[in-house]
Amino acid sequence: xxxxxxxxxxxxxxxxxxxxxxxxxxxxxxxxxxxxxxxxxxxxxxxxxxxxxxxxxxxxxxxxxxxxxxxxxxxxxxxxxxxxxxxxxxxxxxxxxxxxxxxxxxxxxxxxxxxxxxxxxxxxx
Amino acid sequence: xxxxxxxxxxxxxxxxxxxxxxxxxxxxxxxxxxxxxxxxxxxxxxxxxxxxxxxxxxxxxxxxxxxxxxxxxxxxxxxxxxxxxxxxxxxxxxxxxxxxxxxxxxxxx
Numbered sequence: 511x512x513x514x515x516x517x518x519x520x521x522x523x524x525x526x527x528x529x530x531x532x533x534x535x536x537x538x539x540x541x542x543x544x545x546x547x548x549x550x551x552x553x554x555x556x557x558x559x560x561x562x563x564x565x566x567x568x569x570x571x572x573x574x575x576x577x578x579x580x581x582x583x584x585x586x587x588x589x590x591x592x593x594x595x596x597x598x599x600x601x602x603x604x605x606x607x608x609x610x611x612x613x614x615x616x617x618x619x620x621x622x623x624x625x626x627x628x629x630x631x632x633x634x635x
Numbered sequence: 636x637x638x639x640x641x642x643x644x645x646x647x648x649x650x651x652x653x654x655x656x657x658x659x660x661x662x663x664x665x666x667x668x669x670x671x672x673x674x675x676x677x678x679x680x681x682x683x684x685x686x687x688x689x690x691x692x693x694x695x696x697x698x699x700x701x702x703x704x705x706x707x708x709x710x711x712x713x714x715x716x717x718x719x720x721x722x723x724x725x726x727x728x729x730x731x732x733x734x735x736x737x738x739x740x741x742x743x744x
Contacts, residue, residue, distance in 0.1 A: 621725075
């Protein structure tokens with residue numbers, strides 16, 4: 511079965527660090543673009559970061575310089591290292607697979623087709 | 636950064652009615668990179684539409700997407716009770732940052 515399972519969330523004080531994990535099964539993480547998306551309580555979805563299959567990484571301005579996305583091929587797991595945490599980082603964090611679809615002419619389109627169940631991060635003193 | 640604005644914020648309809656949700660981009664978005672998701676309380680989002688108009692695997696044909704450039708639409712032809720949820724549009728272009736709309740809540744009238 512193709513699935514993603516996040517872990518590592520919890521209660522952390524402002525300024526602290528936390529590492530989230532996203533274990534994949536049924537597919538190879540390193541073959542896909544993989545993203546982290548978060549959702550503050552009662553709010554909408556916010557894209558956080560992506561790692562491309564080739565290894566390039568990108569971040570939302572709100573987390574740039576504080577968060578680092580990475581992956582472990584041997585463990586087939588995606589990570590999000592979060593440093594210098596702030597109250598506004600409080601959210602459910604989801605990992606998601608970016609699936610590319612190709613039509614008969616070779617043109618591509620994409621969407622986040624597989625999501626984890628989410629892990630809650632609460633930043634509070 | 637491309638800003639996506641969804642309207643209306645809340646849509647109140649009855650089962651069997653037609654729902655039309657709008658997503659407007661602050662600059663042109665390739666149709667290839669416009670997706671729609673459904674999210675129910677306590678659940679992760681579910682991909683409905685990719686490439687502006689293609690249904691994802693297992694999505695009923697009452698869901699359809701259309702649009703190009705800066706204006707995109709998600710239509711649900713005949714609402715079923717399980718369709719009442721929050722819907723997000725998403726641009727996932729080749730150049731991050733990716734962005735989501737703020738969501739449209741579809742509620743039972």
